[in-house]
Each structure stands twice: as structure tokens, then as C-alpha cells.
Amino acid sequence: MIKHKEIDIVAGNPFANCKLDRHQYAKVLTSIVDTYADGFVLAINNKWGTGKTTFVKMWEQDLKDNKYQTVYFNAWENDFENNPLTALMGELKTLTKEETEPKFKTVLNRAAILSKHIAPVVVKAIADRYINTDGIKEAIEKVTEGVTNIFENEVNDYAEKKKGITEFRTSLSKFIADTNEGKPLIFIVDELDRCRPDYAVAILEQIKHFFSVPNIVFVLSIDKGQLGNAVRGVYGSEQIDAEEYLRRFIDIEYSIPEPDSEKYCDYLYNYFGLNEFFNSDLRSRISQLNYDGMTFLKTAKILFKNTNVSLRQQEKIFAHSRLVLRSFPYNNFVFPNLFLFLIYIKTLNNAFYNKIKFKQLSLKDLQIEFMTTINFISQDDFDYEIIDLEAYLIHYYNNYVFTRSNRSLLFEEDTNTKQNKLLINSLTDKSPDGSRFLTILESRSRGYDNGGDINIEFLFRKIDITQSITF
Template structure:
């Protein structure tokens, strides 16, 4: 096989738009700029993996571009709620993060530095108020947080217990209380009003037209953390020149609201539940954007772009053209068309050969993968990443040449979306790892698609889901006559699907049965029919090996009758029976070999020709007795 360059796709947020989500980012920034000084809150809602974080990245890009074009400063700050989950107070964490990031990003004047100090004092007060019950009682009773009184402790540790030392300690405590204003009016509303004034002054001094705070991963947080962060956002809704863009799964936020406010009731004193959660979100999020799930054809375009992007860089000019063409198609979902191989070949030009395998695989797996991932970009990307990773590992383990990437993808589709079938399939593979039921199934599919009725095709008892298998087998590549064992080993992370293939005790019993008299074997023919393909292969191989080891063929060896009855009930073993007969030395076999095969190898089957060829060999190389018997047949 040719060498394949494998590049694992990043699962992080990206600025490269493959889904036309840039349109949402542009709209969000337009709303922010048009809102002038008024505060605004915008929600980006979608399921896990829908692309919310990537849209936030695109908002940053668009805001930077608008800043350059308009000569106005639109400053973006990222806040990840999940990363700050360990903080005691989520509100304080958000406020601290915003002020800290502004301090890092912006070049502030000396006047702004003074305003910053005021803001940190405001935040310190809120932290103490939270820990000490929002009153000075915490300090009075000695319960103030030790971390916030570290300066006092440092003074106490560095001085002796003298009048002078005590005076210094009291002076330090008094300074702390004055800075944090514990002894003044402890109204949280008054304190936050001052924070807003100081914050507005800072934005003015820094010449910021609008501060855009991007909040991500709230739906990963514990309910209390998520709600406290949203409550902090609510406080900012009265602060000019601010915009909050909150990316979160609506259903998870609703759950957090109901969990945090379990006793919320309506005017009739009934639990408000879902209605309260909806109202909470409606009041907090002024403009909600819901990311639509990808349709099947849109998913197919996305899969093609991902697969080609696994070997061509984002900066590749032809890949950029392919992305642009893909986006132009996605923009018209009512008339969207999937990529055909010829389309991609024409657009990629000289780069097509580098990605021809990926293009073919994308074409083969896209519809089935799209149907089973609910149009979720992250599910699609993770499937492709696992496909590329497993192929790379197989190469490093030394059996990459045994795999075709397209068939590996097909087997992974079964593993992910038909797990019961996938786990059972190894029991139906023959000794060469092939699934010999495939031709019959494909024939049934063709028969049914042509609208014909064939011996109750639809009513056959099957061990797999017929509808799913029709779709799976109906997609390229074909797996007929393919050894599927390497693909199971490539996917073997938790379960060894072939670990049970050592010879079982109950199979040993079947082997012993086949060496007994015909009547006894016939009485247990159902046991032979109930064997899986793999088990019947094992039994057949074991019996023939025992017969060959004895090496006595003048009279019919014990076990031959058992083999013929087994093959009579398992026609897929006819080829193996012929191979066994052909191995019997022509110059040592007795006349028994000339009869008794009709039920196992009927005269109208293909294998009968091979049997006749063996008889012809006996005419030349057989014993004298066998040659004479052949003349009478």
C-alpha cells in the first residue's frame, strides 16, 4: 500500500470555517456595534459539539477586523466558566477575570491605574462580603478568610507580642478594613454601583468602544457555578459599553436554573419548573442564536472538507478553494448538493493525488456517518480522528499493509452504530476471517429492491438488523471475500473479539460425535446446524486433522461419515470437503472413496467438478482395485 500522511484533526475551537458559522459571528458583532453604548447579552445555543466555541473564536476575529475598519476599539475577553469552577465565588471569579484580562491587554494611563486599584478594592469587598456574610460580623468574630487577612498575619508573625507590635497589627487591620470598606455601608447594591462607575471610567480611559466578554463552557459547570456566573452577567446588564456573548447548551442551563431554584412558584403557588427556567433565560439573554444541526448533505460536505483537510494544510490554495465551494453550497440548504469525486478533483487540481484516498473514503462513508451522528460536527470529527489514529497505530504495530482505510471506516461505522451486530460478527466469520453470508444478503437486497418476492426474503429469521445491514452493506467498499480479522484487531481497545477462539469443551463434544456411528450423528443434527460459521470451521478442521494424522485410507476412516453429515447441513464447507478429499493419497485410498458424497456434494453444485477431477486422478494413479471399480461406475 502507498504511504498515507495521517494528520489528526484538532478537536479544539477553530477559526477556519467549514460550516458557514462565520455568518453567525458576523451577525453577532453587527448587533454589538449597532447597540452603541447600551449593554447587550447574546446567547449562542447548540448541543455539545455543535460549534459554539468555534463561533466565539470567529467573533474575536470579526471584532478585530471591525476595530481596524472603524478605528474604534472593540476589546474581547474570554472567560471559561469550567476552568474557574473551583473558585469559592463564581461572581467574583468573573469580575476578577474581566479586570485582570483588561489590565493585561490594554495600555492603561496612570489615571486608569488608579481606577484599577479602586476596582480591585471593590472586588475584595465583594469577596469578603461573600465569605463573612456580607457584614463586618465575620471580622469582628474572627471568621474572616485567612487568605484575605494574610497581610495582617505577616505583621503578627514578624513582631513580638509587645505594645508596639500590637499597634502595628491594629494599624494593618484598620487599613485593610478601610480599603475593603467593611466598616462602611455594606449594601451590596451600593458597592456594585461603585464598581460600575469605576468600570465605566476604566473603559472610557482605555478608549474602549465596547468590551465584549465571551463566556464558554458554562454547560459543563455544576448548576450553582453556572447560575452564579449568569447572575454576575445580570449585574453587568446595567453597565454601559459591555456586551456578553454566552455559549451554552440551553437544556443544560435550564437544568441548572431548576436545580438552583427548586422552590420557584407561579402566582398560583405551583412549582414553576420549566416555565421559570425559560423566563430566566429570556430575561438574561436578549438575543438568542440557535446553531442548526447539519442536514445529511451538509454533513457530507463537512466530512469531505475534514478528510481532505487531514492531508492538505489550511493554507493550501486549492484546499481554500474547496472550502469556499463547500461553504457556497451550504449557504443554500434548500438546494445543496454533495461533492462528487469529479467536483473535488477539478477544484484540487494538482493536489488531488495527495488526497485521492481521503476523497474516496469521504464519498463512501459520508451518508451513513451523517445519518448516525445527528448532524453533530464534533461527533463527525471524532469519528474521523479515531479512524486516522487507528490506521496510524496499525501501521506502527506492523500490520498497516493488511488494512484498507475505507474498509476500516466501514467496520468502525458498524462498531459505533450497530454495536450488537459488530460484537456478534466474529462468531460468523470463517477460518479465513471472511463473512460468507454476504453474497446471500446482497442477493436478497437486490431481489427486494427489484420488487420481487423470493421465498419470503423479508420473513427470514436473521441475527442482525435487516434495515441497517441493507444500508451498511449497500455502501462501498465491498467486504465480500475480505479478511475482517485485521480490522477487529485495529479496533481492539477494550475487547478482544477473538479471545474465545480457543477450542471449547462443547466443540470437543461435537468433534467426538462426528467419529461415532451415522445413526447417532443424525440424531443430533440440530447441534450441527446451531454451530456458528466459525465453530463449524473449527470442528471440520479438527476432524480432518485427526483423520490425516492416522494416515489409514484403505478402508473408510472413522470421522468421514461425520464430515459428510456436517457438510450436508453446512453447505458452506463443501469447498473444504473437496480439499480434504484431494489431500487423500490416490495410491493408498480404497474403493470407499468412490461413493457416499452425493448428499454433501450434490451433482448440480460447483464443487462436484472438483470431485470428478479427483476421480480422474484415481484412474491414473489409484490402486488396481480402485481403477477396476471406476470402470464399473
């Protein structure tokens, strides 16, 4: 399994397969809907990859289970439609029943007035300036006959459209009231921030001007930062205050709280079946490999807790790990902390990954980039794992960059104490003598039995999937 499948959303218990304990947030949102049932726009604002789509689909089913009428509209999948009003009305049509069909047709007729466009007129002066072909100019002049009446037509059209907006809203509100037994319609607009910028802005404008009626609650599932970029793109200026612009359309903003990262790691570890590899019968017979699964999981929890890694990125890292592990014979060293770290930076910081791969860093520079990447904050229980990871990275990179005869010495024996002392300082081991860091480097230097002579090139070959995968 190399891809995380969509969660099965079960009618009657839509959050049954949710591993992030998010039912509680759906209850909060439903209570907001109940409190302000007259109609408003709610934005669920979270970064891309945090599971918004899955959440709103589960919440939508929960609303249905509680007798709410809902519409789910994926704006990104529908931005081929130039006029958002057509798409929005098409979604509303799904609510019609035999007894409400006449009222919907009334709404549709009103919408037709709103979607009417006057074709742009190219006047003779513009034709003279840009077009030199006499035949084309003559044709344009015929089209623009009666141009003196255009302004009057535009004024009349404006009045007609303004009246049409009022009539559209009135008929729409009556239609919605008759479809849901007094409860508001929940109209969910998902993936708005991934649309063409002009389409996204047009949807916002039409929701505001045409659909702001009682009995409709619009739910915008968005990354507000990305949507703000779309706004600036449409108006062609980085100086546009996108935050202020979006505030015109959004009445209430809600962000789904971040899930417990350790619980989610446990879930992904089990979902992708990593235990099946690390604790297989054959690997379990090799004592040096017995703790690989535990080390992998602990390292994942540290990396995901210390850094801003979205749920989707975490899934990608676990999925890639599962795929690559297929290329390891059962009796191979994996060095799970280093293995996971390399996949982690390949996913999130490919430039750093390539610097390691192409031997572009000194040991000191490697340590500095390592610390920047993991954003290390002392966590007591996890400190040893981070120190171990730093030591593994330094040792196996040293093996990779240099041959056995010219490798940098990482420690040496003190002539006075006859004890080893570090020649490279750890950035994670805060003890005065770096004892934990030194102990790991000493254990790695002991040679073949624990894989100490290996360099990380073999991990690059596997991670970059240049070796065969078996299933």
C-alpha cells in the first residue's frame, strides 16, 4: 500500500473511521449553525494537507444524519465553468422535489436575468487604432450602429439587474424554506483556494451579492493564505489587503485544531503495515534489528512534533517509507532513524537532501543544516533519539564522503585519561562531555557486525527507488 485511501464515511456514524478525534469539532460547528440559523458564511481555515476535505465530508454526513439539507460543491473540479452562477444553481437543482420544482424554476428564471451579459462593443476609434483591414473595420462599424443608444441600454440593464437581484433572493429564500422543514441549507464549498483565481473570486462575489439570504449557511473550506494570493492575483497588486477583502465575505472563521501528532504517527505506522516489515519472523531472529520498528516510530514522532509537517506530508513520508522497505532483504541493516530522516528531508527539503547526496557539505555545515531542519527543542524523553540521529548522520556521512584511509577522526583517545574524547562537538547533546554522542560514535566505529563500515550511499539508491521493489 503506497497511498492512503479515502476514509469510509458511514451514514449514521460518519466519524467511526476518523483517527483524529474530530467529531467534537463537528459538534461545535453544528451548534454554531443552530445558533445563527438565519444564514451566514463560515470559513473553515486550515493549511492545505490538514484533512479539511475529509473533515467537511464527515461533517456533511453528520448533518444529513441530523436532518439537515446539504450541498457539497468542489469548486476546483468545476472551475472549467466560466460562470459560477451556473455551477451554484446546478448544485441547488439537486435539492428539487416534485412539489418544489415550480419554485426552483422561478429561481432559475431570476438567475437567467443576472447572468445576462452585454457583449463588449468595439467602437470605430479603437478599430482605426488597432486594425488596418478596411473590410474588418467596415464590419465593426456596422455592428456599432446605434452606439449612441448604448449608454441608455446599459442604464436600463442596470435597473433590470438590480431588480432581478432582489427578486432572485426572494424566490431563492422561499425555495430553500420549502425544502428543509425550517432548518437552514448547509452549502459547502470546498477547494476554493485551488481554483483559477478569477473563478474563486467570482464565487465569493456571487455568494455575497446573490446568495446572502435567510436559510442558507455557506461553509468555505479554505486555506485563507492561498485564497488571499488568488485575490491579489486577480486585482494585479501585491498591495491589496487580502485579509480585509476576505473579511467582507466571511462572517465566522474557524480552524480545526491540530491533531495529536503522536496518535497520528501510531495510526500511520499501523495503517501502512510497517510493523509487518520491522517485526517479521525472519528479522525478529536477528538481535541487532529487534528495535528498528520502535526506533522508526520514535523518530517519526520527534520529527513531526518539532516541525510544521501537514497530515498529507506525514502520509507521504510513511507511504514512501513503506514502498522503499520493500527493497530491503529481511537481514539488511535499515538504520531506521537515518533512513526515515533522509526520506523526511527528501519530501520537505530536497535541497538539503541533495547536498548530502552529492557530498556538498562539511561535517560542521551538515550539523548546522540538520539543526535548522529538525527545529530541535529539548523534550527530555526524546533527547536521546535526537542525539542518536545526529551521531548516525555524522558517522555515515563521514563514511560516505571519505575513504577509510582519509576519513575525518570524530574522536580520539586522550593520552592522559586513556578515555576517548570528541573531536567534533554535538549540537544536540548538552552534557559537558557529550557522553551520549560519543558513545554512539564509538559503537558505530566498531565495524561490520553493527553495520558501522557502511556508508549511506546504499540508502540513497533505495530511497531514490533505483533498485527493484518486491511485493
